[in-house]
Amino acid sequence: MNQNRVLATVNGREITQRDLEAVLEEMGPQRAGQFQSKEGQRRLLEELISQELFYLDAVRNGLEDDMEFRMEMKKVKEDLLKQYAIRKYLSNVRVKDEEIVQYYNENKESFRTDESVRASHILVDSEEEAKELAAKLSSGLSFEEAAREYSKCPSGARGGDLGYFTRGRMVPEFEEAAFAMKEGEISRPVQTQFGYHIIKVTDRKEPGILPLEQVKNQILQHLLTLKQMEMYRTRSNQLKLLYPVNYMI
16 A cells, blocks of 8 residues: 555645555554454545644644643653654663574573363263264264364364463363373263363374574564663763762652
């Protein structure tokens, strides 16, 4: 989409697609989702037009010269300059690859993973239904097709897939059955408080330690934050020597 495309003009001032996208980004994904449709973007454009109209009218009425406005602008400028100065000072902080490797080697236990399984299931109300389904599955019916057609669980739309889970995430009866099964195995009917399940284990992951490549970015961000915090504190203490601070409490 052309970011420079002009969507409207207000007294000669252009409102572009870029302006619209900037507002959506500030909203965050959840709220911005309300304005993704054509009608939603039209409503947002109308809001931008209204803001431009108020701006032009404020200029015409000389509100820029109001003392209250000037005080607000001074405060906004100070806050922006503070944040800009901090960002600029910390922008040169870097984390070396060898620092990442060292942190990983010294903290491997932090990246330990528990045993997990990936399972699909079909949930029905009665033991009789479950036994009938088990017989059909033994006769060649696709587990995924059966889940889509018969399962009461919303996961049925995904062929019954529940994704990976570790111990303690499922009800005890379901967990006990799933963790006792081999990859590719289909269980007999398992009763829980929700009904009767037929479970299929599609993958297993043994406990272990995540490889460095999988956690490298996580470590990078952690070390970067620590370095920035340390530099921030150090610089703040240095500046106290240049600009005296008097505590009144």
